[in-house]
Amino acid sequence: MLFLSFGGPDGPDDVMPFLENVTRGRGVPRDRLEAVAKHYQHFGGVSPINRLNLDMIDALRAGLAARGRDLPVWFGNRNWNPMAEDTLADMYRAGHRRVLVFPTSAWGGYSGCRQYHEDIDRALRSLARLEPTSTASDSGVVLRKLPQYWAEPAFLDAGADAVRRAAASLPDATTRPRLVFTAHSVPMSADRSSGPPDDSGLYSRQVLASATAVAERLGYDEFDQVWQSRSGPPQVPWLEPDICDHLEDLAAQGVTQVIVYPIGFISDHLEVIWDLDNEAAELAAELGMGYARADTVGTDPRFVDMIIDMVDRYADGGGDTDAFGCGDNGSLCRPECCAPPARPARSGRPTAP
Template sequence: MDASAQRFDAVLFLSFGGPDGPDDVMPFLENVTRGRGVPRERLEAVAEHYLHFGGVSPINRLNIEMIGALRSALADRGSELPVYFGNRNWHPLVEDTLVAMYRDGHRRIVVFPTSAWAGYSGCRQYHEDIARAVDALAAAVPASAQDPVVLRKLPHYWDQPAMVAAGADAVRRAMDELPTGDVEPRLVFTAHSVPTSADRAAGPAAEGGGRYSAQVHAASAAVADAVGARQFDQVWQSRSGPPQVPWLEPDICDHLESLAGQGVRQVVVYPVGFISDHLEVIWDLDNEAAEVAERLGLDYVRADTVGTDPRFVEMIAGLVERYADGRGDLTAMGCGDNGRICRPDCCVPVARPQAPA
């Protein structure tokens, strides 16, 4: 049998990670920013965002809930694939999880990343996480005892109909929370900003890059069309780094100021770029943007992320099964084995200018 068609026997749910308490916050942020020369005072400022919520990011709890829903969806399909949890930046670290999976007898593993997008941080860095875990496994298990291991990262899934449908229903629920009126509320989509240089490097160089911002805009347009919105805006959030470095704009808070100046009175914000509530979602949107909206006199509602929406979880289960059975498209954008990227020049990392100390 062709090795690429052999069945896989486990799932690795691979995410970003987040602190579980106040003592975890600085070590976690140091992991996130390792090698980037971020000044200590900047880390301390970001740490305050986490400490505002007791030092706990919602992402770990939400990932555990999503994993539970995925296990149930797979079981309903008659699948016995076990699902393991690993993170890039905090416990359970992906390196430790892979060692545990190997010792449990798993050698062919489908990897679901909690980012749907192209780009370095949205895709290629997950390949790097996988490669680092494979290297850690080689260091943990004597070479004489090693069997070949394959970790196959699933491709981008931002355009899957179930993800669009789940997002559209989240937007409808948010619209229902607004006071009734004769004017259609303005629908605003947000995603994590990146430096414009990183966006230009997102996707194969031969195709001109920019795949990340193009995907986000297309996903926003699909959800807007599904809810029948006559117009929508697609903006960005969570920028960081030195102010002289250009990032994707406009920022959500600046955009709310602009909308108020245009006479808009009701706004629904949908964080299309996130599948669950990262700390950045609840800080940037539920605190900073909400405060700006209140100051401007806007009726403001933030729509849910797709999270454990049954259609979204079913989408993950279907994607997992298709690739586990050897039926997945191995040429799809984002797909690759053991840390090998899908295209030779795809989503190359861009050097980040260091912030002044």
């Protein structure tokens, strides 16, 4: 199994090289990278994502062992060490030829799904250069990406309990808090191109469907779906409203308590802790609003078991290979699915699924 994620810097000297990897080919000006680098330096130049991923991998290894499944779990990233290319080379040299790939994104869309297929394809191409007999056709190498899991009941159940825990931390137990879900914003053009050409807007519809399912588990008939971490020039429309703009609107409506659940993320990486635990939390305090941020699913045992259940479905050649997001060796699940967004010559803050 290859646990495939985005990556993040491990120290101050890694921050700019990491951001350069993320933004390569996008024309992002140096001063914008330096502004984003300050967010990482605020936390000592270390993104929590690698540690959180390693925690999840440890939980997966323990869960697999408890089920009696002897399945090694390897760690690879798109933008920082350990890079997916290096990890796959090590796996190949260790004798592995059939690999299940778990992506740390539950969603469709370019960044949430298709780019992981591109990561797999890039790793295979790198492997072919290092090992001339390592092409899929010659050596039997198969990297099967596991499907999107935004609708898996365990993912939704773990999220609902995270919201319940957050609610218990609010100061006023007599006032029902406003429930607000967040996910990573994308350009509206990118959202329209998510999904196959005949099923556009897949990403935002998936997020809304998941939020609805979690809200139903909590007995909420109404909730708010907002977005965070937008980047790019202001003239490019992105999914709205932004979480901070929304908090100001809620305060103007007289709302006194909110629970914010970052349903779009599976771990508390930098964009969660910066955008929600710093910017949004500070704004809520200024507005005199009770604020609680729900945990991401991370190492919740139900979420870890969900991943292992997916492994069980696919490990022996079974599973629904027509499911959204599933594909072998970088192939897409649907023709032309989740087309890459057209990027302006000079964009703003890099995005991270």
